[in-house]
Each structure stands twice: as C-alpha cells, then as structure tokens.
Amino acid sequence: MRRPGVAIVKDGREEAESAPRRGRPRSIETTNAILESAYALMATTGLAATTIDAIARHSSVSKMTIYKWWPSREALLIDAFLHHAAKMLPLPPASAGSPAARARRHAAAYAEALQGEFGKVQLAVISECISKTGSAELFYARYLQFRRDALVDMIAAGQKDGSIQAESPPENLYDAIYGSLFYRYIFGIAPITPGYARSLVDLVLRPKG
Template sequence: MGRPGVVMANGGDEGADGAPRRGRPRSIETTNAILQSAYALMATTGLAATTIDAIARHSSVSKMTIYKWWPSREALLIDAFLHHAAQMLPLPHASSGSPAARARRHAAAYAEALQGEFGKVQLAVISECISKTGSAELFYARYLQFRRDALIEMIAAGQNDGSILAEAPPQDLYDAIYGSLFYRYVFGIAPITPAYARTLVDLVLRPKS
C-alpha cells in the first residue's frame, strides 16, 4: 500500500487523498533529496527556518517541483520525518523474534531516539501541525496511523499465539506503551532509557516467560 505524498514502488506517486496522480512519475533520487534536505534543515536550523525556499536551495530542486508533489509545507515536513523514521526506527519484522521481543526492541529504540534530534524534530512537526490546522490529524494520517496499525497487529498476534498474556485490546496496549514514553518525554517527568522502555513493555504486555 502506498503512503500519501511518497514515492510508490512502481515509480509513480499518490496525492494527498491516496489516489495515483497522473503525469510524469517522480524521480526517487529527487524525492529523496527533498526529504533529506527538509529533515536536515529541521534538525539543524529549526522548523521556522525550514521553508520551501530553504528546502529548494538545499536540495537543488525547484520550488515548482516541491509544490507539485506536496499539498502543503506541513505535509512535506511530516513526510521528511517519516522518511527518516523509516530508516532509524524500522518496523520489526515477523522473523526477528516473538511479538514481545520485537516490541521490547522497538520501544527501546524509540526511547533512545527521543533523546536526540529525532525527538525534537517529532515534537516540532506535531506542534506545527496543531498550530496550522488545529489538530494533529495530518501527522496521524501521514505518519502515525500506518506504524501504529502494524504494531497493534504485532501485539494481537502475540495475544493469539499465547506469548502475550495481557487481555486488553491491542490498540490500548500499544497506546499504553508509546503514549507513556511520549508523555514522559514531552513533560520531562523522568529520564527515558531503553531499559525503562523494555521494562514498560513487559509491564503492559505481560509476556509469557
């Protein structure tokens, strides 16, 4: 399944509504240059300085091309964050251990990422969405929903095979883990470490020993 505003496997691309756009397919190399430039600018100069003009200069891609491929600056910033997150925090593969073990690794990696530029950029992008649109719905639709659904499915698989003993709905278990990590990060309540994330996963999921 393609993602809104990103390159599809066949070389084409989708519009904001998920429907394939007509016309010349995107260049993957050019798309990556735009996304990498947008993320690099967000991480180094801040969100306010990450304008379409700045991204165009940094990536050596015309503004016309950028505006053609993204419906808004906010959509581009989210896709740039998604592009980086896919490399830094790939979704756990089914062959990489039990659902609980995969959940521990992913949550620990997320906790570690929050301590660096990744956490700052994520919070800045969410704040930008809320300030521009009044909600974080755009961030959820373009970034979080796909990843959340995949991890919920992983937790449900663990419940079905008996390796996860927690009986609550898998979406509630996911929210309890990642909501807690993000809540602690935003408000600086306590240090977030990979060890804490792994302990939290075990507390919430109650994996079978």
C-alpha cells in the same frame, strides 16, 4: 492495508509518498533529496527556517516541483520525518523474534531516539500541525496511523499465539506503551531510557515466560 501517503518497500520499511501524481513519474533520487534536505534543515536550523525556499535551495530542486508533489509545507515536513524514521526506526519484521521481543526492541529504540534530534524534530512537526490546522490529525494520517496499525497487529498476533498474556485490546496496549513514553518525553517527568522502555513493554504486555 496500505494507507495514502506511504509506500511499503522491501523488508517492511515504509517510505513517504505524496498524493496521486499526474504527468511524469517523480524521480526517486529527487524525492529523497527533497525529503533529506527538509529533515536536515529541521534538525539543524529549526522548523521556522525550514521553508519551501530553503528546502529548494538545499536540495537543488525547484519550488515548482516541490509544490507539485506535496499539497502543503506541513505534509512535506511530516513525510521528511517519516522518511528519516523509516531508516532510523524500522518496523520490526516477523523474523526478528516473538511479538514481545520485537515490541521491546522497537520501544527501546524509540526511547533512545527521543533523546536526540529525532525527538525534537518529531515534537516540532506535531506542534506545526497543531498551530496550522488546530490538531495533529495530519501527522496521524500521514505518519502515525500506519506504524500504529502495524504494531497493534503485532501485539494482536502475540495475544493469539499466547506469547502475550495481557487481555486488553491491542490498540489500548500500544497506546499504553508509546503514549507513556511520549508523555514522559514531552513533560520531562523522568529520564526515558531503553531499559525503562523494555520494562514498560513487559509490564503492559505481560509476555509469557
């Protein structure tokens, strides 16, 4: 089921979509310019400098248009992160192998992404949500929920066909993998490598064979 704030496009990729629109339909080119400008500013100048004014100047789009399409600065920053993540970490399609193989591939890609600007931007956006609203619920609702649900469904499919032998609820298995990766990243407990992520998937999911 598609959640609000996300539009599913070809090949299972997800793109940011704001709340229901009024009036003239938004331009895809203009939307992309805003989202890409917001992410670029977060990655290069930091979150504090990524104001609506700065995004408007960088994207050559009026502030009025931005405010009309996004309910808050935080929502725009999350959608900009989502837009980038959809390209950098696409959800694995069913044609990409067994559920366990797809989980290994995605977890390894996430571990690698955490080591670069992607990880810093993700942490900054989550921190901004917490500082403004007291929780990361907005980040979960606009970004994480859909991706988590899709990967949970993938794990459940592997349990159903017998290729994944772990018997815990698929939600718990997902959280054990991605929660562990994010926990290690936040606290710098140990290096996070693609190889470690793949081993973690095998440890948690216990794939057959």
